[in-house]
Amino acid sequence: MRHFLLATGLIAGLTHPVFAFDTAECGEIESQIYTILDAEFGWEVTQSPTSTVEARPGACSVTDLEIYVQDLGVRYTARAASLLAPEAMDWVRGDVILPATVSLEILDVVIDTEFGVPDDLAWLVPVSADSISLHSSWDEATQALSLRSLRIDLGDGNFVGVALDGVAAGWQPYVLEAENFALLDLSVDIGFNGLFEQAIAPPIEANGNDLSPASMAFFAAMADGLLASAPQRVISPETRVEIVDFLRTLPTPRGTLALSLNNDQPFLPGRIFEDLRTGIPVDIAIPDRLTLTADWTPAN
Incomplete structure (x- = not known):
């Protein structure tokens, strides 16, 4: 950051x-x-x-x-x-x-x-x-930063778009660390029309991971179970369905995946990740009104 x-x-x-x-x-x-x-x-x-x-x-x-x-x-x-x-x-x-x-x-x-x-x-x-x-x-005056947006157009319907609103309280040149940047919302849109196979799968496979359709189907089923156990205040049943539907299209997804993370007041992603890493329970580590939404729109 x-x-x-x-x-x-x-x-x-x-x-x-x-x-x-x-x-x-x-x-x-x-x-x-x-x-x-x-x-x-x-x-x-x-x-x-x-x-x-x-x-x-x-x-x-x-x-x-x-x-x-x-x-x-x-x-x-x-x-x-x-x-x-x-x-x-x-x-x-x-x-x-x-x-x-x-x-x-x-x-x-x-x-x-x-x-x-x-x-x-x-x-x-x-x-x-x-x-x-x-x-x-x-x-x-408010130290509010808005990104609307960063877009990388990779051609043929492949793209990555990022938008966010946040607060860089106490910003000084070369000083602010990532854990001190607070977010209000973060949105990521990704268009898949060969992007996964070209730019995401190769480095994963190079590390010895299996991305065959059978392996991806197993991964989708495992993710479905994990998401079902997540707090519904963070991941609703509707969001769970959209994410799993996307995962089931791997390793050849065709369509657009939209993810959005938002809260009604600034939150510190760095602190949340650190709390979860050190074993603090999800219900405590994640703010009460922090929500993740997802929308998977298949091509055609």
């Missing part, structure tokens, strides 16, 4: 642009962002010899980026990235702030196979993103 907040701060707000950056300022902004992405994430972002930079009112656009991910040992390319950021020069001047609003779009992200791909990550090659977009807002 600290990394998420930092990345959000890197991309300053889309408000009502009243001035335009020049090309030199766009270069300064990009250099600062690339430096922090490298230091915090291990992502080395560079512009290729064919890159072009365009400065627009409150915004910068760049084409032909190369992104080396140190943890994976692979390099990605992106055709274009657009940053709407009237406040971005504050970063260059050292004023680390969370902007009022964020807008970012990255297009055509693919692995650069000419750079080389480790054998155990060969399954990543066909997994590409047509677009990655992010829109969020921050209220300094």
Whole structure:
């Protein structure tokens, strides 16, 4: 979560642009962002010899980026990235702030196979993103953070969307830890049309797990029993049915799974997970009005 907040701060707000950056300022902004992405994430972002930079009112656009991910040992390319950021020069001047609003779009992200791909990550090659977009807002007075939303469009009906509302009480640059970020609600939408087979199953199978239809049917039955014993105030019978119906489609799901976790007041996911891990009973660890809802919509 600290990394998420930092990345959000890197991309300053889309408000009502009243001035335009020049090309030199766009270069300064990009250099600062690339430096922090490298230091915090291990992502080395560079512009290729064919890159072009365009400065627009409150915004910068760049084409032909190369992104080396140190943890994976692979390099990605992106055709274009657009940053709407009237406040971005504050970063260059050292004023680390969370902007009022964020807008970012990255297009055509693919692995650069000419750079080389480790054998155990060969399954990543066909997994590409047509677009990655992010829109969020921050209220300094209430320290409320809203993500509406992060969407990764993987093409052919495959996508991942995330939306949340939370409170980053006491936020300071490089300080806030994940366990101190409180959520009000979290929604995840995933479109499956080959996504499970391409991007989820391979690393699971590489660890020796059986994802055959028979094994997945057994897993669905086991999950059904576990969910039946969960508190109904958290997981209703209707939610249980939707989750189990999705699990029964594995390992070749086709459709859209929507999950939503919400409460009427901020809750700390990190604290809940830690309490459950240390053996605190579910009825005590989970807030009284915290609920999980699910909706599985098969294709066609």
